[in-house]
Amino acid sequence: MFDTLQDRLAATFKSLRGKGRITEADIDETAREIRRALLEADVNLAVVKDFVAAVKERARGAELHGALNPAQQIVKIVNDELVTILGGETRTIRYAKRPPTVIMLAGLQGAGKTTLAGKLAVWFKGQGHSPLLVAADLQRPNAVNQLQVVGQRAGVHVFAPEPGNASSNDDLDRPRGNPVEVAKNSITEAERRLYDVVIVDTAGRLGIDAELMQQAADIRDAVRPDEVLFVVDAMIGQDAVNTANAFAEGVGFDGVVLTKLDGDARGGAALSIARVTGKPIMFASNGEGQRDFDVFHPDRMASRILGMGDMLTLIEQA
């Protein structure tokens, strides 16, 4: 699929080669290919439409540029637009004026929150901070246990006063403990023991689950986070926008973390979410190991979404 897409775009651009001007028909033809490429990359349809319209607009108004032929110009416009949206406001963690800095993780089930908690812990530790992990997922079977193992591997302390949903419970159908209480008490614990970063792991929840969304809002109010990070799987399809909007409304978030980027999903969700919520994508998670973690690179993501290893190669071919 990767090759055919690249070939298809390359073919379109080739047909534009040598022309002195971009005609309306050229723009339409290219726009169709770009639309298809974005949809195959799982960019949300509404976002694709907006995006393609913007590209067409800019392509029409494009001044003939001495150094670039028309095809190169369109490629450049597409790339620029993508990078602008993806990189809108690049920034890293905002630290609290008075420690601890509190980071809360939220997202759908299985997105990679608990794994990310471990990665963040290692990352902060590497920068000389002293992080505390908080086990506020009392719902998924053995989530607390999982976070404890993660903490052990990262060499950081885990605040886990409640066992949550585990075999040691008397009543296996009713998880023990209150996640809001756990979250609240973790702040006191951090202040007392001088942890300067607190990372709160929460249960996965669906965008349409009003009750659990309220619980997330309650956890947020209890810890007053400096950063709420929305954790999302790079393989997500058209639903990315619904879900991102639901979390934006339900808990609100300050930044996005894209996970499982070590696979071959194009990750169009990055574009959809950045465009719709206007929140920056801050980190990329790309593996199961605790160091498989990086700050987000908008330019790399742009060529990944378009399925082109290197946009510049294409410009040269054009």
Added chain:
Amino acid sequence: NALGRGLLLLLSRDQIDEQTWEDFEDTLITADLGVGPTTELVDTLRTRFRVEGVADAGRAREILRSELLALLDPSMDRTIRADRTDTPAVIMVVGVNGTGKTTTVGKLARVLVAEDKDVLLGAADTFRAAAAEQLQTWGDRVGVPTVRGAEGSDPASVAFEAVKAGIEGEVDVVLIDTAGRLHTKTGLMDELGKVKRVIERQAPVGEVLLVLDATTGQNGLTQARIFREVVDVTGIVLTKLDGSAKGGIVVQVQRELGVPVKLVGLGEGVDDLAPFDATVFVDALLETA
């Protein structure tokens, strides 16, 4: 939901114009059906409407629904092979990270227990933090034993031990949970193939269920292709259908690979597993979300 609206529009306008068709196409794409299958479906419909001179809305709707259903081939065999022969029936559950494999094993065990079957779980995810504990909690919850190995031990040997215990204990079904792995990681995919081969030294693996998350987009097809190559997938479980995602990618998966969707996951509770019903699935696609 755009699809529902698109259909209503499509059927209420006197003339089915270009805009209507585009709306319809859009709504299918929004359900993750994919550009290819959507274009094909719309083309088929256009032809049928023209050839048959479809004018009334009732008939148009019938055709739409039947074409969507045809894509899902309701005649496929979707039963779970869980009958004991000389050896226990062995079911392996595979898929990429976080899709709901362990949860599905737990819920499926519950269903089998309700059918009076003797079930045993094998925790062949020896990699992820607390994966075996998670499976064991599910086992405790539905009242079946779990065979575990040490963390970091060889998953194939845990699977082997589990099936061995199943044979010795003369159970009906052994359910093997495996670690999540991205289909792009050849080392991990080889490991999965080995787990299956090692099990088959003692008993055939009658069912390999690939768990796909309903939120997954176009990557789901690639996942299914590669898992099928490696372990010969016999059925799909589509999880997290209780959310807002429609899981449209399974249409392509089923059609291209001929592997039927057998079960759907509808929540995190013990009873939130149901047989896949093509009609229900199509109606959900057509319904307002």
